Amino acid sequence: xxxxxxxxxxxxxxxxxxxxxxxxxxxxxxxxxxxxxxxxxxxxxxxxxxxxxxxxxxxxxxxxxxxxxxxxxxxxxxxxxxxxxxxxxxxxxxxxxxxxxxxxxxxxxxxxx
Amino acid sequence: xxxxxxxxxxxxxxxxxxxxxxxxxxxxxxxxxxxxxxxxxxxxxxxxxxxxxxxxxxxxxxxxxxxxxxxxxxxxxxxxxxxxxxxxxxxxxxxxxxxxxxxxxxxxxxxx
Numbered sequence: 417x418x419x420x421x422x423x424x425x426x427x428x429x430x431x432x433x434x435x436x437x438x439x440x441x442x443x444x445x446x447x448x449x450x451x452x453x454x455x456x457x458x459x460x461x462x463x464x465x466x467x468x469x470x471x472x473x474x475x476x477x478x479x480x481x482x483x484x485x486x487x488x489x490x491x492x493x494x495x496x497x498x499x500x501x502x503x504x505x506x507x508x509x510x511x512x513x514x515x516x517x518x519x520x521x522x523x524x525x526x527x528x529x
Numbered sequence: 530x531x532x533x534x535x536x537x538x539x540x541x542x543x544x545x546x547x548x549x550x551x552x553x554x555x556x557x558x559x560x561x562x563x564x565x566x567x568x569x570x571x572x573x574x575x576x577x578x579x580x581x582x583x584x585x586x587x588x589x590x591x592x593x594x595x596x597x598x599x600x601x602x603x604x605x606x607x608x609x610x611x612x613x614x615x616x617x618x619x620x621x622x623x624x625x626x627x628x629x630x631x632x633x634x635x636x637x638x639x640x641x
Binding site: 460518 | 562564569570571572573574577617627628629630631632633634
């Protein structure tokens with residue numbers, strides 16, 4: 417158990433809908449990262465937050481947005497969902513904003529029908 | 530696109546044998562990390578090697594890093610059936626701060 421929690425574990429929804437994925441980092445970790453894992457794209461970095469501020473953006477679509485709250489938990493919002501958004505979404509956390517070990521949550525499996 | 534490229538894509542061995550996986554990356558790094566993933570579950574951190582290190586050991590794991598060739602290898606000695614998983618290298622640093630850039634992964638199957 418990494419100490420990173422993600423909810424929900426599974427999410428099934430329809431095209432055009434909007435969903436919110438939630439992540440709680442390990443106690444004491446200030447950085448939260450979001451990654452998407454799909455069969456065709458592999459593991460892709462989406463976005464990094466450090467202590468409430470956005471630090472880096474990867475290949476994150478404009479339909480996707482994220483935020484980190486004062487209690488350090490983070491939410492990833494996916495809107496106008498398409499079939500191709502079906503994937504595993506992982507959250508990871510680390511102590512600070514640099515390139516330290518990242519601890520991954522169990523992931524949320526999103527299926528868009 | 531993936532910065533890290535791994536080789537082989539799949540590896541099948543018998544219990545007790547050693548498994549070697551290789552990874553190449555494209556840009557400068559602060560460190561390189563290896564992760565394991567069991568069948569669609571979360572990634573488990575295995576080992577981190579910094580850019581100024583050449584070799585690192587952790588239990589049955591040995592990682593090497595050659596920054597001149599932009600490559601790394603992961604050796605698992607005396608493999609067990611429980612080592613069956615996908616293994617990913619992840620390049621960290623340069624101008625990317627905390628972002629990890631993952632390779633495509635090596636699927637390791639250890640037969641009992």
